Amino acid sequence: MEMPATKVAPGTRFDIMTDVHGCLDEFGELLERLGYDRPERPDRDPWRPPPGRHLVIAGDLVDRGPAIVGLLRVAMAMVEDGAMSVTVGNHDDKLLRALRGRPVRLTQGLETSLAQLGDERGRFRRRVIDFLASLPSHLVLDDGRLVVAHAGLPEKMHGKTGGRVREVAMYGLTKPGLDAWGLPLRIDWAASYTGTARVVYGHTPVVEPVWSNNTIDIDTGCPFGHRLTALRYPELELVSVPARGVYQEKGGPFRVGGPGGAPADWAPAMQAG
Numbered sequence: 001m002e003m004p005a006t007k008v009a010p011g012t013r014f015d016i017m018t019d020v021h022g023c024l025d026e027f028g029e030l031l032e033r034l035g036y037d038r039p040e041r042p043d044r045d046p047w048r049p050p051p052g053r054h055l056v057i058a059g060d061l062v063d064r065g066p067a068i069v070g071l072l073r074v075a076m077a078m079v080e081d082g083a084m085s086v087t088v089g090n091h092d093d094k095l096l097r098a099l100r101g102r103p104v105r106l107t108q109g110l111e112t113s114l115a116q117l118g119d120e121r122g123r124f125r126r127r128v129i130d131f132l133a134s135l136p137s138h139l140v141l142d143d144g145r146l147v148v149a150h151a152g153l154p155e156k157m158h159g160k161t162g163g164r165v166r167e168v169a170m171y172g173l174t175k176p177g178l179d180a181w182g183l184p185l186r187i188d189w190a191a192s193y194t195g196t197a198r199v200v201y202g203h204t205p206v207v208e209p210v211w212s213n214n215t216i217d218i219d220t221g222c223p224f225g226h227r228l229t230a231l232r233y234p235e236l237e238l239v240s241v242p243a244r245g246v247y248q249e250k251g252g253p254f255r256v257g258g259p260g261g262a263p264a265d266w267a268p269a270m271q272a273g
């Protein structure tokens with residue numbers, strides 16, 4: 001089982017994103033806004049961070065968006081360069097299972113990933129499998145003052161390993177049953193969070209990122225046509241760029257303020273219309 005440690009130098013500053021979902025153009029635009037050096041081929045080569053900074057993605061690189069292969073190429077190159085770390089998201093894990101030939105349902109954008117990967121050689125697909133299999137459940141950074149996990153993580157699981165930690169990090173805490181849109185009923189762990197580590201996460205699309213008890217959901221639903229957002233740490237500054245399209249229609253509403261937030265009376269399609 002993987003250890004949620006990192007190899008970054010002490011004093012490193014972070015730029016954190018989540019749920020990029022194959023939105024390569026928006027990813028590049030956001031990196032440019034964050035001061036990263038654009039490579040000549042931004043659909044395959046690594047971006048270079050400003051000195052002393054490191055990019056962290058809280059999972060869900062794949063599914064839904066238009067440029068999954070390009071994003072995977074760039075992400076793998078940046079991880080190899082030591083410029084970036086990625087924690088596993090539920091979509092990354094499901095794609096890994098599909099590529100390994102396990103039975104999975106072709107829904108929620110997985111069909112998009114498999115179609116786009118279908119043109120790639122076996123060698124590339126094997127690289128993707130190794131990469132996805134290497135992703136840690138979560139990261140503990142800045143001497144324990146910062147925790148990054150796809151769906152967030154209760155304090156008692158920070159720095160821990162194991163199947164249950166991985167499941168909670170990917171899916172969050174849920175309870176039996178489905179909501180009106182057929183999605184799992186989520187428990188709002190952030191509402192009762194009392195930890196001192198800041199927890200940065202995604203997974204539940206929100207209209208605006210809002211701090212709640214030292215936790216922040218920065219998934220602003222890029223593949224659904226809203227925005228891609230980064231949190232600069234320790235500055236705690238939010239930077240975002242608008243989505244360039246609606247790549248997948250969202251089943252159910254965006255939330256206001258994290259997994260326990262009320263459904264927002266708003267959707268990108270309504271805004272566009």
Ligand SMILES: [Mn+2]
Nearest residue numbers: 060089090203
């Ligand atoms: Mn997710």
